[in-house]
Amino acid sequence: MTNYSQASKNKLDLAAQAYYQGDYILGGELLRVCLESFNMITKMNHSLTVEQVKLVASKATVINAALERKDYVALADILRYELKQDVPYFYNLM
Amino acid sequence: MSTELFWENLKLIKERFPQLAQAVEKHNIDNLAFDIVEKQSVSISINGIQLSSAYDPVEEAFEYRTLTSGNEYHVWGFGIGNVPELLLQDKSAKKITIYIYNLDVFKLVLALMPKAWLSDKRVELVYVYKDMPELSNILKSLFHNGAIVLNPDKSLLEQSDDQWLLHRFENKIVSTHVHRNQLKRDDEFLEREKENYPILKKLPSLDQVIQNTKIKEAFCIGAGPSLQAHIEEIKDLYNKVERPFFIAPSTALKCLLDNDIIPDAVVVVDLDSSPKYISFDDLKNSTLLFASRVNKNIIEPWQGRKYYFHLHDETYDRFNQRLPMKFRSYICGSVIHTIAHIAIELGAKKINLIGCDFGFPNKIWHSGRDGMGKITADTVIENGHGEQIESNRVYRMFCSGMENIISMVNGVEFINWSRMGAKIIGAKYRDEVEAK
Numbered sequence: 001m002t003n004y005s006q007a008s009k010n011k012l013d014l015a016a017q018a019y020y021q022g023d024y025i026l027g028g029e030l031l032r033v034c035l036e037s038f039n040m041i042t043k044m045n046h047s048l049t050v051e052q053v054k055l056v057a058s059k060a061t062v063i064n065a066a067l068e069r070k071d072y073v074a075l076a077d078i079l080r081y082e083l084k085q086d087v088p089y090f091y092n093l094m
Numbered sequence: 095m096s097t098e099l100f101w102e103n104l105k106l107i108k109e110r111f112p113q114l115a116q117a118v119e120k121h122n123i124d125n126l127a128f129d130i131v132e133k134q135s136v137s138i139s140i141n142g143i144q145l146s147s148a149y150d151p152v153e154e155a156f157e158y159r160t161l162t163s164g165n166e167y168h169v170w171g172f173g174i175g176n177v178p179e180l181l182l183q184d185k186s187a188k189k190i191t192i193y194i195y196n197l198d199v200f201k202l203v204l205a206l207m208p209k210a211w212l213s214d215k216r217v218e219l220v221y222v223y224k225d226m227p228e229l230s231n232i233l234k235s236l237f238h239n240g241a242i243v244l245n246p247d248k249s250l251l252e253q254s255d256d257q258w259l260l261h262r263f264e265n266k267i268v269s270t271h272v273h274r275n276q277l278k279r280d281d282e283f284l285e286r287e288k289e290n291y292p293i294l295k296k297l298p299s300l301d302q303v304i305q306n307t308k309i310k311e312a313f314c315i316g317a318g319p320s321l322q323a324h325i326e327e328i329k330d331l332y333n334k335v336e337r338p339f340f341i342a343p344s345t346a347l348k349c350l351l352d353n354d355i356i357p358d359a360v361v362v363v364d365l366d367s368s369p370k371y372i373s374f375d376d377l378k379n380s381t382l383l384f385a386s387r388v389n390k391n392i393i394e395p396w397q398g399r400k401y402y403f404h405l406h407d408e409t410y411d412r413f414n415q416r417l418p419m420k421f422r423s424y425i426c427g428s429v430i431h432t433i434a435h436i437a438i439e440l441g442a443k444k445i446n447l448i449g450c451d452f453g454f455p456n457k458i459w460h461s462g463r464d465g466m467g468k469i470t471a472d473t474v475i476e477n478g479h480g481e482q483i484e485s486n487r488v489y490r491m492f493c494s495g496m497e498n499i500i501s502m503v504n505g506v507e508f509i510n511w512s513r514m515g516a517k518i519i520g521a522k523y524r525d526e527v528e529a530k
Binding site: 017019020021022023024025026069070071072073074076077080081 | 131133134137139142143144145146147148149150154157158160161242243244245246248249252267268270271274
């Protein structure tokens with residue numbers, strides 16, 4: 001059987017892994033680092049379009065909503081699959 | 095909701111687990127709010143909680159499996175059943191015990207999805223409810239190497255009023271977190287081992303005490319607020335000629351010594367324990383039992399007998415190779431676990447737990463000390479009166495550690511002296527025992 005954790009080092013993916021495994025403490029620590037980076041990137045990178053910034057902001061809202069209702073599997077799905085698909089630029093920076 | 099699939103699935107369960115089948119059949123989910131979630135795969139969501147990955151439930155199941163070792167699994171919750179289904183693909187898997195505590199999830203999934211694998215003889219279904227017999231033994235499996243706690247059933251439990259099981263799941267997660275942080279301290283551990291080795295090699299280990307001492311009854315005295323509440327009774331008992339063995343951590347010393355009680359043994363395990371609260375002159379007749387990485391400023395000034403031991407966790411393996419010993423103390427974050435383990439090893443058949451509160455009744459942290467120190471109350475725990483008292487996540491985890499010890503030993507009676515602190519599953523209350 002394969003072990004996904006050995007194949008990936010992306011922080012968002014590691015956070016997703018922790019949430020899939022039910023470890024909301026580790027998941028939360030990793031996600032906080034990612035969200036801080038998100039925030040910093042949107043503030044510092046002046047070449048971003050308004051649409052890109054809006055898209056990231058809307059993703060952050062979805063993440064917060066999943067966190068609030070403790071819907072950790074849906075949250076992990078967003079971190080592992082949806083961010084990669086919808087905001088690849090940010091995903092690849094993590 | 096009774097679909098054809100439900101009856102087919104229920105038939106499989108009825109054959110081997112009639113009690114669970116009956117509970118499922120009776121359980122009503124007609125008003126349950128659920129949705130189908132469709133992404134690259136399909137899942138179900140109940141009350142806003144998704145039961146499995148809607149992208150790759152097999153990969154999700156693999157993620158859970160990476161947490162385990164061995165060929166026996168204990169899966170807490172059902173989700174959509176993707177995790178046990180994956181585990182059954184593993185030919186070396188001998189037994190997969192699934193603990194069903196959320197009948198909403200279980201019944202809904204049985205009504206919507208075929209679960210033919212439930213007939214596999216390696217699958218064992220256990221229906222978990224609060225007052226069930228053998229609860230203590232069942233909870234122990236949470237800390238087994240093959241334990242998996244599924245997210246969704248747990249999150250849904252959070253929406254209910256019955257939090258006793260949720261707290262124990264969280265204790266397991268906090269315990270993983272604490273252990274992870276411990277592993278980051280290896281440089282400190284190495285330094286302490288270098289410092290302590292020359293001292294320890296001249297001292298006897300606790301193996302010697304275990305070999306030569308036999309006790310019948312022990313008083314394991316923690317520093318929780320209930321210690322102060324019972325101090326007069328403890329004092330009376332202490333002054334009797336024939337009395338149980340008194341064993342306490344250094345944190346309880348202030349309260350005990352203020353009341354002229356000198357414990358037979360003082361146990362220190364924490365690397366960060368300070369000699370500040372230890373009155374060495376008053377403890378000449380007391381024995382120090384200490385973990386091998388304790389600060390030498392506690393070991394060296396101790397005037398009475400002193401014996402070292404290693405803790406059970408793997409960070410002590412290296413030191414155990416240099417100073418090998420048979421006894422390795424079980425610990426789940428607190429010295430009180432070590433104290434109970436030592437009492438068991440010394441042969442105690444009755445262990446009284448005093449001041450083992452795992453919470454802060456009346457906002458008091460430790461008996462004999464004011465305030466809460468650096469500890470913050472960030473959660474609650476149920477006390478012996480069924481009320482929620484303030485606690486700290488790490489303190490609450492200690493309670494699970496004590497419950498694990500109780501469930502692991504046969505023929506030892508554990509008596510919790512106070513109802514003001516946390517309820518410890520598996521321990522009897524003193525008032526119950528005395529009423530008989």
